[in-house]
Structure formats: structure tokens, C-alpha cells
Amino acid sequence: MTQVAERPANAEPDADVVLRAVDITKTYGVTRALKGVNFDVRRGKVTVLFGENGAGKSTLMKILSGVEQPTGGVLELDGEPVVLASTNDAVARGIAIIHQELNLCPNLSVRDNIFIGRELRTRRGDVDYAREARITRELMERLEEPIHPSTLVADLRLGQQQIVEIARALAADARILIMDEPTSALSAAEVEVLFKIIDDLTADGVAIVYISHHLEEAIEVADHAVVFRDGELVADRSAEGLTLPWVVAAMVGREAEYDFTGAAREFGEVALRIEDVRVVDPDAGGRLAVDGVSIDVHAGEIVAVYGLMGAGRTELMEALSGREPIASGRAVLGSTDLAGHSIQERIALGIGLVPEDRQRDGLVQLMTVGQNLSLASLLGAVRRGFVSRKHERGGIDDQIRDVRVKTAGPEALITSLSGGNQQKVVIGKMLLTRPKVLLLDEPTRGIDVGAKGEIFSLLFREAERGLAVLYVTSEIGEALTASHRVVVMSKGRVVREFDPRTCTREEVMAAAGEAGGDVHPKEPDSE
Structure with missing residues (x-):
């Protein structure tokens, strides 16, 4: 039962505040997810919430939308205390939510x-x-x-x-609309449409709460911003004084920025050779989703594939992993042609995919952290016809430590982890198979800036050990700061390659077709 807390001294009546959280706390066992949060939602304004995974943003949003009940504190709707008993109750009162993980x-x-x-x-x-x-x-x-x-x-x-x-x-x-990572899977054009709709809604008086790990995008749409850290609201600022350095510093307690472009660049032999590969789009009547793509990825090299939605990036990843057939051309792992090999056989040969949709394709929701981690490498733990739990547990413990998964332990349910830590589990699962080439499709979708840095630090560490990495991203900043080489795809083809140390954001975006620029194939830019 939610208890009514006294209004804080600084919470003066405000006619524009349609929904107010007063001293909201939320505990899960011994874990305090929210620690006395005070938060206002204003009519006709966009309030943006920033914070790393596990900071408490989504927990508060679940409480505001009736998904969960607070342990303590009170919600006020139009100045009156209210208990949101369910999502249907919240919707009936004009509160709707767009969930981070699709529902x-x-x-x-x-x-x-x-x-x-x-x-x-x-x-x-x-x-x-x-x-x-x-x-x-x-x-x-x-x-x-x-x-x-x-x-x-x-x-x-x-x-x-x-x-x-x-x-x-x-x-x-709804008159109060909560958007939890609404653009995590949208193209640039789709984001523009959404922002137009947000402008229309706020003009009609709809209050919007907006959560996004795309910091620059969120700053663009914000009227007001608040920052969460470790279950507390630690900073707030109006749009006039909102800057990217301020947001990042408030989120992580320091000026945080990852940039691996100065990392060592001594590569080995070609680990993965993609030669004139074509992949048919099964949903488009025989149209080629990938049309004659050729890319070499060397041992120890990290290659980012950048492009807009529909460029053929995901279809290329799925064809390389064995999820979709290659219509023509070939993919060669070391000296082995991957044609005819199943997904399981390709994993055994040393190539694995971290899929775009971790909830649907990367994790088993009913399993624990440990079970998810060992799923792809379980055969490696077989001794005399039986799974050696000791050997399996040793690999799990090592991987939790190596990829820095924040969890109560291997027995914790995978659903108890934040999005960033779930993604680390998916990556750790594939690393346990001891791959030679790791494919990643949007590896940081829905992940905060701190977790992004940790994941790319992990990938660069593995690259130094000889792992070849090929990953797809729709974030231009990510491609330029976390790769040794940027390959741009447009309409199923590789249109240009860049050295991230010497190219500009505008050049890469133009090549992808975002600014009407040159999209003719060229040799990789270099110093």
C-alpha cells in the first residue's frame, strides 16, 4: 500500500505541473532502486531524463505509468494524491507509456x-x-x-x-506521454517524424517525459532535463543551459568520453573475407538487400559498418552468421568457405553474431544470467558425455568478471539486469565460444554512455588479443570513435571506406546519403 508523504518544502504549487512524484522510493529486496525522488511533469513541455543503466529512470517511469507500485512516497495528479493500480488505471487517467523493450x-x-x-x-x-x-x-x-x-x-x-x-x-x-527510448530502433528519417509529432503534442498541451541514451538527440527535444544517478535525482536544468558536457558529467560524476581512434593498429592476416556477397530480401519480392559487398576484416581489427535503415547492414550480418542464405559471392573465415555451414557449425569454426534485438534473439528470458552466458558454448563443457557443471561454472564466473556484468550472481534472472548489463551477457555468451571473428548488430542500442564505453573497451581489449570485430551501427559518433575503419553502406552496397582518424562526420553522413553527398565507391581514406 502506497503511503502519502508530506510535500517537500520546495515543492510549491504549480498550475503547469500535471503529475508530481513526491519522495518516491522503490526497493527490490535489499536493493534500493529509487531513494526519495521528487519529480515534476509539466503540461505542454518535454522533460528529458538522463542517467546510466540502473540509475532508476525506467523504474520511476514504471511507477508513473502504473506498471509498478512505489515502496514509499506519493504520486499527485492535478494536485491530488493518486494511486495508479495498473496500466489500465493509468491509461484511464490519461497516462500512456512507450516501453524501452517492445511490449x-x-x-x-x-x-x-x-x-x-x-x-x-x-x-x-x-x-x-x-x-x-x-x-x-x-x-x-x-x-x-x-x-x-x-x-x-x-x-x-x-x-x-x-x-x-x-x-x-x-x-x-494521452495527456501525459512517457517515452522510454522511443528512437532506439528508428532511422534518422523516422526520428524526424517523431520529433514533429512531439512538437504537435506539446502544442496541444500534452506533457511528455522522454528518456534516451542518444544524448544529443534528447538535448535537441528537451524543454527541461533531469539527471539520475544511483536511484537519486542529482541534477536538473532548463533547455537554455543544457549542454552535452554538463549531461555527461552529471550522469557519471566526471567528464566521460570514449575515443579509441588512437588505439594500436597492428593487424594480423585476413580473418574474414567477404567477396561480392549478395543477399535477397525475403520480404521484398526478390529485391537484393545486399548487392555485391566486399570487405576484408583482419585479425585484431575493428571495422564499423555505418548506414541508414534499409542499407542492408543487418541482412549482411545475418547472412554471415548463417541466419539467411547468401545468394551469390562467398564469405571465407580464415581458409574455410562458410557456404553450407549451419549457424552451430559456424560458431564452432569461430564466427558468432550478437544480434540487434537482444530480447528476442540474444537472450532466453526465463533463464538465469549464468545459463544465458553458457548457452552457446555448452558443448565445450561436456566431459565423458555429460555437462561438467564445474567447468561450465568456471567459464561463467570468468566471463562475468571479464565483461564486468553487474549482477547479484550467476543464479540471478536475466530480467533482473539493466539493458546495458543484458547486452554484456549477450556479448559474453559469444566470447565464451572463443571466436576468431565477432559480428555485432547495433551492439549499443538502448545503452547509456558509460556502458557504451565499457563495451567498446572490452571489444578493443579482445582485438588486441587477435579478435576480428565487424559491427553495424547507426550512430555516427560511435563509428568515428570506436573503430579502426569505417565502411559506409547505402542501398545494399559499400559506397565508401574511411579512416576515422582523418575523416569528418559530414563526409561519412554524406556518403551514407544523409546529406545528399558523394556516394560513389572510393578507396579508403588514409593519412
Whole structure:
């Protein structure tokens, strides 16, 4: 039962405050996720929350949207104490949330996902499917995404699923809209559309709470910003005084920036050779998603593949890992042609993929941290026909330490970890297979700046030991500060390569087609 706390002395009445958290605490066993947080949501304004994974942002948002109940403190809606007993209760009061991890039913249509739990009814009491379909089409037009209402969510790419999640929140016609990492899977064009919608909503008086690990993007949309650290609100500032260095320093307690461009550049032999590879897009009537791509990745080298949504980056990664067939061309690991080898065989040969969607493809939600870590390398722990738990546990303990997973222990459920630590588990799982080449598709999606630095530090450490790394990213800053070489893809082809030490952000973006620049293939830029 939530107890009403006294209003802090500095919490003066404010007509613009539609929702207020007063001295909110939340504990999970002995863990204090929130420590007396006071937080205001203002009408017609965008309040941005910054903080590293595990800082308490998402916990507070779950409380504000009725997903969870606070251990202590009180919520005030329109100046009156309120208990949000459930998400339906919150929606009924005008509060909707777009979750960081997609909360969709893949076996249902887009229309059914948008209206699930709040179906529209005819006068006779039947579900009004025609009206739901019409509203769904209108929402898709507003979001500039040509998705038919009857399309199964399972058939959509990740970015389109994110659009459906946003549409569901918009359909609730909320006056308080919480956006938890709404752009983590969106293309640059889709982000622009979302920002236009945010402008329209705030102009109509909708209060928006916005969480994003894309710091520059969040600063662009903010009217006010607050920073969380270790379960506490430690700093706040209006948009006028908001800068990237201030946000980063407040988040991590120091001026934090990762830049590995000065790292050692002594590479070994070619570990992975991609020769004129073509991959058919199974959802586009035979169109080539990857059209004649050739890339060499050397032992000890980290190569970033940058491009817009639809450039063919994910399809290339999945074809190399064995999840999709290569239509023509070949991929050679060392001296072994990967053609005809299954995913399991490719892992055994020394190539593994960290997928884009860690929740769906990288983790088993019902398993523990340890079970997830050992899943891909379990055969390596077999002794005399049985799994040696001692050998398995030794590898798990070593990997938790090496990749610096913050967890209560190997027996903790994977769902108890923050997004950044879950991603470390997915990477650690593949590192336990002792790969020669590691493929990563958007390895830092939905991860804070501190966790990004830790993950890239881990990858550069492994590269120094001889690991070849090929990763896909849609963050230009990430590509330029955490790679030895940047390969730009556009419309299924490699259009240019850059040395991150000498190129500019504008050159890379122009090559990708973001600024109408030169997209003709050229030799890699160098000093």
C-alpha cells in the first residue's frame, strides 16, 4: 500500500505541473532502486531524463505509468494524491507509456496490437474492427510508415515494430506521454517524424517525459532535463543551459568520453573475407538487400559498418552468421568457405553474431544470467558425455568478471539486469565460444554512455588479443570513435571506406546519403 508523504518544502504549487512524484522510493529486496525522488511533469513541455543503466529512470517511469507500485512516497495528479493500480488505471487517467523493450504480441496484427485491452465497440457490443483499422491507417500515415493494419507484427522489422509501439501510445490520446527510448530502433528519417509529432503534442498541451541514451538527440527535444544517478535525482536544468558536457558529467560524476581512434593498429592476416556477397530480401519480392559487398576484416581489427535503415547492414550480418542464405559471392573465415555451414557449425569454426534485438534473439528470458552466458558454448563443457557443471561454472564466473556484468550472481534472472548489463551477457555468451571473428548488430542500442564505453573497451581489449570485430551501427559518433575503419553502406552496397582518424562526420553522413553527398565507391581514406 502506497503511503502519502508530506510535500517537500520546495515543492510549491504549480498550475503547469500535471503529475508530481513526491519522495518516491522503490526497493527490490535489499536493493534500493529509487531513494526519495521528487519529480515534476509539466503540461505542454518535454522533460528529458538522463542517467546510466540502473540509475532508476525506467523504474520511476514504471511507477508513473502504473506498471509498478512505489515502496514509499506519493504520486499527485492535478494536485491530488493518486494511486495508479495498473496500466489500465493509468491509461484511464490519461497516462500512456512507450516501453524501452517492445511490449508487442508478434502473433497479432498491427491493428490488434494497437487496441489490445481497449478494443473499440459497436453499439451491439462487438469489436469494431473497421473503425480500429481506419484509426490504425491514420496513425501510420501520421507516422509516415506504410504499414497495413492487418500485417502481423512478427513480419515487421525492428524499427517498424517501434513505430507500432509509438502508434499504440498515440491511440490512447494521452495527456501525459512517457517515452522510454522511443528512437532506439528508428532511422534518422523516422526520428524526424517523431520529433514533429512531439512538437504537435506539446502544442496541444500534452506533457511528455522522454528518456534516451542518444544524448544529443534528447538535448535537441528537451524543454527541461533531469539527471539520475544511483536511484537519486542529482541534477536538473532548463533547455537554455543544457549542454552535452554538463549531461555527461552529471550522469557519471566526471567528464566521460570514449575515443579509441588512437588505439594500436597492428593487424594480423585476413580473418574474414567477404567477396561480392549478395543477399535477397525475403520480404521484398526478390529485391537484393545486399548487392555485391566486399570487405576484408583482419585479425585484431575493428571495422564499423555505418548506414541508414534499409542499407542492408543487418541482412549482411545475418547472412554471415548463417541466419539467411547468401545468394551469390562467398564469405571465407580464415581458409574455410562458410557456404553450407549451419549457424552451430559456424560458431564452432569461430564466427558468432550478437544480434540487434537482444530480447528476442540474444537472450532466453526465463533463464538465469549464468545459463544465458553458457548457452552457446555448452558443448565445450561436456566431459565423458555429460555437462561438467564445474567447468561450465568456471567459464561463467570468468566471463562475468571479464565483461564486468553487474549482477547479484550467476543464479540471478536475466530480467533482473539493466539493458546495458543484458547486452554484456549477450556479448559474453559469444566470447565464451572463443571466436576468431565477432559480428555485432547495433551492439549499443538502448545503452547509456558509460556502458557504451565499457563495451567498446572490452571489444578493443579482445582485438588486441587477435579478435576480428565487424559491427553495424547507426550512430555516427560511435563509428568515428570506436573503430579502426569505417565502411559506409547505402542501398545494399559499400559506397565508401574511411579512416576515422582523418575523416569528418559530414563526409561519412554524406556518403551514407544523409546529406545528399558523394556516394560513389572510393578507396579508403588514409593519412
